[in-house]
Each structure stands twice: as C-alpha cells, then as structure tokens.
Amino acid sequence: MSKKLKLYYNPMVQWFSNYLTYTLLNLQAKTHLADTVNFFIYDSIKIFSLLFIITLLMGVVRIYLPIQKMRDLLVSKRWFGADYLLAALFGAITPFCSCSSIPLFIGFLGARIPLGITFAFLITSPLVNEVALALFIGLFGWKVTVVYALSGILLGMVGGYVLGKLKLERYVEEYIWQTKINESAVTTGQAKNILRQVVREALGIIKKVALYILIGVALGALIHGYVPTGYFEQYLSANNLFAVPIAVVLAVPLYSNATGVIPIIQALVAKGIPLGTALAFMMATVGLSLPEALILKKVMKWQLLAAFFGVVTVSIIGLGYLFNIILPRLI
Amino acid sequence: MIIKILGSGCPNCQRLESNAKQAVNELNLADVVFEKVTNYAEIARYGVLATPALVVDQQVKLFGRIADVKEIKTLLQPHGSMV
Numbered sequence: 001m002s003k004k005l006k007l008y009y010n011p012m013v014q015w016f017s018n019y020l021t022y023t024l025l026n027l028q029a030k031t032h033l034a035d036t037v038n039f040f041i042y043d044s045i046k047i048f049s050l051l052f053i054i055t056l057l058m059g060v061v062r063i064y065l066p067i068q069k070m071r072d073l074l075v076s077k078r079w080f081g082a083d084y085l086l087a088a089l090f091g092a093i094t095p096f097c098s099c100s101s102i103p104l105f106i107g108f109l110g111a112r113i114p115l116g117i118t119f120a121f122l123i124t125s126p127l128v129n130e131v132a133l134a135l136f137i138g139l140f141g142w143k144v145t146v147v148y149a150l151s152g153i154l155l156g157m158v159g160g161y162v163l164g165k166l167k168l169e170r171y172v173e174e175y176i177w178q179t180k181i182n183e184s185a186v187t188t189g190q191a192k193n194i195l196r197q198v199v200r201e202a203l204g205i206i207k208k209v210a211l212y213i214l215i216g217v218a219l220g221a222l223i224h225g226y227v228p229t230g231y232f233e234q235y236l237s238a239n240n241l242f243a244v245p246i247a248v249v250l251a252v253p254l255y256s257n258a259t260g261v262i263p264i265i266q267a268l269v270a271k272g273i274p275l276g277t278a279l280a281f282m283m284a285t286v287g288l289s290l291p292e293a294l295i296l297k298k299v300m301k302w303q304l305l306a307a308f309f310g311v312v313t314v315s316i317i318g319l320g321y322l323f324n325i326i327l328p329r330l331i
Numbered sequence: 332m333i334i335k336i337l338g339s340g341c342p343n344c345q346r347l348e349s350n351a352k353q354a355v356n357e358l359n360l361a362d363v364v365f366e367k368v369t370n371y372a373e374i375a376r377y378g379v380l381a382t383p384a385l386v387v388d389q390q391v392k393l394f395g396r397i398a399d400v401k402e403i404k405t406l407l408q409p410h411g412s413m414v
Contacts, residue, residue, distance in 0.1 A: 106375035
C-alpha cells in the first residue's frame with residue numbers, strides 16, 4: 001500500500017471500528033471487552049481487504065505463468081543451481097493445496113526434474129502463499145513480511161539442496177519412476193474471460209479460509225484485550241535457548257492452513273514472545289504437518305519422509321535462532 | 332462420451348463433478364459415462380500437476396481449478412452429439 005493511501009485508509013478503518021464498538025455496540029471504552037471487539041473489527045477489515053488485493057495479484061501472475069509452464073521452464077535447460085531458486089519461487093506463487101502435492105510430486109519427477117529441486121518446490125509452496133502474505137502484511141507490516149517470504153524461499157532452496165545431495169531416490173515409491181506421462185493429452189484451455197476467472201478464483205480462496213481467519217483474528221483479539229503486555233516474557237524469552245526447538249517440535253503435529261495461526265502469533269508477539277520464536281513456530285505449523293505426511297506417504301517411503309521432515313525441522317530451528325538475532329535489529 | 336474427474340476425492344473434486352454433471356444435463360448429452368479417478372499413479376499419467384482435473388474422452392480439458400457449469404459446457408461442446 002502506498003504511504004498516501006495508508007495515511008487515509010488506516011484511520012478510516014480505525015474510525016469505523018471505533019464507531020461500531022463504542023457507538024453502535026455501545027461498549028465502555030478502555031474495557032477489555034471493548035478493546036477486544038475493536039481489535040477484531042479493525043483487523044478483520046484490514047486483513048480481508050489485503051487478502052482480496054493479494055489473491056487477485058497472484059491470480060494474474062498465475063494466468064501468465066501456470067504450473068505446467070513453470071515445470072517446462074525447469075526442464076528446458078540446465079540451470080546450474082539456479083533451478084533451486086526457480087523451483088522455490090514457483091512454489092511461492094502457486095497456491096498450495098495438500099491434495100495437489102502428490103500429482104505435483106509425480107509430475108515433477110516424471111518430467112525428470114531432480115528430487116532435490118522437486119523438494120525445493122514442495123517445501124516453499126505451503127510456507128509462502130497469498131493468504132499468509134496478506135495476513136503478514138496486515139499484522140506485522142512490510143518488513144517482517146519480506147523477511148518471512150525470503151526465508152520461506154531460502155528454506156526451500158537449502159532444504160531441497162540438502163535432500164538432493166542425500167541421494168534418496170531409491171526411497172521414492174517405485175511406481176512413480178514407472179509412470180509414463182502422456183503429455184499430448186493435456187490441452188487445457190484458458191477461461192475466456194480472464195478477469196472474471198481471476199476474481200472468481202480469488203473469492204474462492206478467500207471463502208475457503210475466511211472462517212479460519214475470523215477465528216484466528218478473534219482469538220488474537222482476545223489475547224490482545226485480556227492478556228497483560230509482556231505476560232509471556234517470563235516464560236519464553238529470547239535468552240531461553242530451548243524456546244525455539246520446543247516451539248518448532250510442538251508445531252509439527254498441528255495442522256493449520258497457516259491462516260488461523262498468524263493472528264494468534266501476532267498477539268503472542270505483542271505480549272512478549274520473541275518474534276523469531278513465533279515465526280519458527282508458525283513455519284513449522286504450516287510447512288510440516290502430520291496429515292500432509294500421511295498424504296506424502298503414498299509416494300515416499302518412510303526413510304525419505306523422515307529425511308524430509310528432519311531436514312526441514314532442523315532448518316526451521318536454525319531460522320528461528322537467526323530471526324531472534326536479526327529481527328530485533330531490523331524492526 | 333467418457334468424462335473423468337481426476338482427484339483424490341477432496342471437496343474441490345466433488346464440486347467439479349457436480350458442475351460437470353449439471354453441464355451434461357443442460358446440454359442434453361446422451362451416452363455420457365462418468366468416471367472418478369482417485370489413483371494417484373493414474374492421475375499422474377494424464378500429465379496433470381494439480382487436481383481436480385476434467386478429462387473428456389482421454390483429453391485433459393482443465394486442471395487445478397474448478398470450472399463453473401457454463402465453462403464446462405463450452406469445453407464439452409466439440410464432443411457433444413448435439414453439435
């Protein structure tokens with residue numbers, strides 16, 4: 001958002017949420033309840049407007065760079081290492097749906113894209129997506145968003161590279177190597193009215209995540225309204241060396257569409273949890289989940305799955321420490 | 332005509348299927364057989380990178396998104412017995 005727009009937009013939303021909270025709902029100002037309600041309204045409006053803009057932008061990008069084109073680009077020539085970056089970037093712009101991860105995995109390997117590159121895509125894809133970005137901009141601002149997105153891409157590159165070097169190809173289920181892809185069968189036409197398609201797609205994505213976001217924002221608002229500032233500092237300070245690994249390990253079994261967690265995390269950060277620890281928690285929640293593992297089990301043997309989870313977990317813990325060191329200086 | 336819906340059975344695939352069925356109804360197409368393909372190896376064989384996908388007479392018409400009834404109708408037309 002440009003500075004000028006922000007200058008007018010934020011106070012406008014604030015005025016509107018004040019009006020709803022204090023005038024329409026007639027809540028007593030400065031009470032926990034009023035703070036919570038006000039926060040909820042303000043954040044919801046801001047997040048949903050950002051969400052709409054960003055899903056639209058991503059939708060347009062995808063029209064011009066659909067996934068099969070990305071794959072063909074990766075196959076088309078030797079990239080000498082830049083393909084890790086490319087694959088992670090592609091992962092960032094495709095919307096992630098865990099039900100698509102298997103066809104993707106098979107389709108990439110079937111096109112003779114190396115396993116490591118495929119992983120670079122697979123790791124970044126759930127971490128960096130339009131919904132997460134919109135929430136990050138709305139809740140944490142630009143700087144943190146950029147740091148987060150770059151880390152997600154870096155994580156995919158490093159994780160993919162390490163997994164590629166481990167030579168784990170034999171732990172991919174055999175039938176995948178035998179899958180013959182009938183390329184000529186694909187002749188997907190584009191919808192005629194591109195604008196309509198993009199808007200519809202954007203609304204579809206928003207509809208899918210709206211409930212999670214509202215619940216997340218509501219829980220975040222409750223924490224904002226009722227938990228005293230600095231409350232968590234006593235338990236999870238940046239000096240506590242175990243905080244990051246514990247947060248990451250706790251997050252793995254959680255399954256969340258990324259979306260519900262972010263407002264809660266932002267509230268926790270406001271109440272004293274170090275940002276780096278919180279970001280590591282969030283990355284682990286989104287990037288590693290048990291339901292996802294169960295789906296991937298259909299194409300990977302457990303050794304590969306374990307290596308995948310292991311490498312990503314360790315990388316996220318490393319990132320968490322790094323965040324705790326650099327973020328306080330940056331923001 | 333054989334219409335296949337490729338996908339693991341997630342809600343998106345079901346929506347695509349119901350849209351496709353409605354499109355077939357609205358076009359009054361005869362001799363249409365619907366098939367669901369949930370086996371991943373088979374889905375991948377179509378070169379599809381994202382589900383759900385719509386396959387008409389072994390031609391992948393659409394994948395990675397849900398099309399509405401109107402769009403599916405135009406996708407079905409060249410094959411239809413009405414045309």
